[in-house]
Amino acid sequence: MIRRLWESRSGWLWLSLASFSTLVLLVIFEMRLVAPEVDRYFSQHDNVTGHQLATRSRVFVHDTLEELLKDEPSHEAASMSLEIAYGFLDIEIYRDRYACTENSLAVLESWQSRLMSTPSPQVGQVTKALLPVLECLTDIEIGQRVQRSVTVNEFVDEARNHQTLLLIGTLIVYLLGLVFWWFHEKQRRATERASRETLEWMAKALQDPLTGVGNRNALHQQIAKQPDEMVGLLLVDIDHFKPYNDCFGHPEGDRLLRKLVGLIELSMEGEARLYRMGGDEFAVLVSCRSRAILRKRCADLVDAVHRQAIEHPASPIGAIVTLSVGGVWFRPADMEFEDAYAAADAALYRIKQAGRDGWEVADPPYEMATAPVTGPSNVDL
Numbered sequence: 587m588i589r590r591l592w593e594s595r596s597g598w599l600w601l602s603l604a605s606f607s608t609l610v611l612l613v614i615f616e617m618r619l620v621a622p623e624v625d626r627y628f629s630q631h632d633n634v635t636g637h638q639l640a641t642r643s644r645v646f647v648h649d650t651l652e653e654l655l656k657d658e659p660s661h662e663a664a665s666m667s668l669e670i671a672y673g674f675l676d677i678e679i680y681r682d683r684y685a686c687t688e689n690s691l692a693v694l695e696s697w698q699s700r701l702m703s704t705p706s707p708q709v710g711q712v713t714k715a716l717l718p719v720l721e722c723l724t725d726i727e728i729g730q731r732v733q734r735s736v737t738v739n740e741f742v743d744e745a746r747n748h749q750t751l752l753l754i755g756t757l758i759v760y761l762l763g764l765v766f767w768w769f770h771e772k773q774r775r776a777t778e779r780a781s782r783e784t785l786e787w788m789a790k791a792l793q794d795p796l797t798g799v800g801n802r803n804a805l806h807q808q809i810a811k812q813p814d815e816m817v818g819l820l821l822v823d824i825d826h827f828k829p830y831n832d833c834f835g836h837p838e839g840d841r842l843l844r845k846l847v848g849l850i851e852l853s854m855e856g857e858a859r860l861y862r863m864g865g866d867e868f869a870v871l872v873s874c875r876s877r878a879i880l881r882k883r884c885a886d887l888v889d890a891v892h893r894q895a896i897e898h899p900a901s902p903i904g905a906i907v908t909l910s911v912g913g914v915w916f917r918p919a920d921m922e923f924e925d926a927y928a929a930a931d932a933a934l935y936r937i938k939q940a941g942r943d944g945w946e947v948a949d950p951p952y953e954m955a956t957a958p959v960t961g962p963s964n965v966d967l
């Protein structure tokens with residue numbers, strides 16, 4: 587499972603997002619459901635099972651006694667107070683929890699009617715009858731207060747436990763989210779590194795390490811990318827490079843190869859791509875609208891190297907480094923690359939045979955590299 591997650595590109599990301607979403611849901615759950623429940627719980631307890639109803643009932647029993655103690659008491663008002671006191675005491679919870687409730691209700695009921703029917707009842711008699719009711723109401727008040735604090739304590743404990751669990755749960759989910767995110771980040775970086783390395787490796791596989799230009803494979807790839815474009819392909823070879831190496835040494839030969847790359851790029855005004863085909867031979871690929879333009883590019887290149895006058899005392903054709911260039915102008919979609927290459931190579935061959943230090947762009951029908959040498963080294967533009 588872990589292995590499958592590691593291999594999947596976005597598995598850890600989804601797990602991380604799921605964790606953070608769970609956190610949001612927890613918060614919403616707490617705010618929307620648990621908090622209103624708490625409010626409702628306390629308000630219910632205050633209104634119904636609290637001590638206020640017993641207190642009110644006791645106030646009305648007191649009112650009855652006060653009324654009866656007046657010089658001219660109203661039996662009707664006293665009876666009504668008892669009726670109201672009865673109403674406040676007649677609560678199911680009181681009946682269930684306090685044994686004195688039933689008796690007290692019976693006393694209130696009986697005196698309510700006796701006050702209306704008896705012309706002048708003895709106040710002492712009424713007081714004596716109502717005293718146990720008052721005691722009962724006081725017991726209920728105290729009992730309900732105690733009950734309420736017990737309930738509140740229980741609730742506080744419950745709430746604290748709930749909060750602790752919630753806190754632990756939240757922390758766990760949060761940490762899990764972070765861990766998943768960390769895995770995702772690690773995986774993303776590993777993937778990025780692997781892709782970068784692959785790209786670097788691929789670039790290296792297409793590059794000549796000495797000069798930094800592309801190699802033969804890179805040339806093939808580039809040709810395949812522009813099948814419909816008219817291009818010029820030039821094969822450039824240093825004349826008598828072997829004696830140059832022999833004269834100055836291999837490292838100096840390397841320097842000349844690198845220098846030549848810079849010179850070719852400059853001469854092509856940055857519009858050409860360079861490839862090293864091996865040894866002292868380079869291929870130049872340049873977009874070209876006509877054969878005449880390609881010819882001019884060849885002439886410019888050979889001249890540019892002349893102008894540099896790079897010392898080559900061992901060259902049998904002069905004291906400076908010179909180039910031989912063979913070219914072909916073609917559209918990759920119309921001509922096989924191998925044929926175009928062979929035509930350019932044949933042109934180069936002809937230049938070499940004609941004494942080097944020159945250029946030729948092949949004209950169709952193309953002759954291949956093995957063809958006999960024809961014409962002068964520098965043809966007209």
Ligand SMILES: Nc1nc2c(ncn2[C@@H]2O[C@H](COP(=O)(O)OP(=O)(O)OP(=O)(O)O)[C@@H](O)[C@H]2O)c(=O)[nH]1
Pocket residue numbers: 796823824825826827828829831835836837838839840843864865866938942
């Ligand atoms: N310095 C250096 N020399 C190289 C490198 N690769 C090949 N060479 C040398 O390049 C020389 C190429 O010589 P040849 O192909 O015989 O041609 P050339 O002497 O240039 O004669 P022509 O091309 O006929 O004018 C050989 O002596 C190789 O050793 C390289 O990477 N660095």
